[in-house]
Amino acid sequence: MGVAVVLECAHLCMQMRGIQKQNSVxxxxxxxxxxxxxxxxxxxxxxxxxxxxx
Numbered sequence: 001m002g003v004a005v006v007l008e009c010a011h012l013c014m015q016m017r018g019i020q021k022q023n024s025v026x027x028x029x030x031x032x033x034x035x036x037x038x039x040x041x042x043x044x045x046x047x048x049x050x051x052x053x054x
Contacts, residue, residue: 003031003035004035004042005030005031006046006049009026010026
């Protein structure tokens with residue numbers, strides 16, 4: 001019916017080189033199927049994983 005993916009990562013190049021910003025995190029998401037067509041489903045997914053991020 002659909003796939004939802006949320007990826008959270010730390011960029012070592014941001015932490016070790018260049019601007020040296022510690023604890024910098026990038027979050028990327030992608031949605032297909034029902035997650036695109038029904039905003040309520042997408043919001044429920046984000047709410048459920050929200051406590052696990054950071």
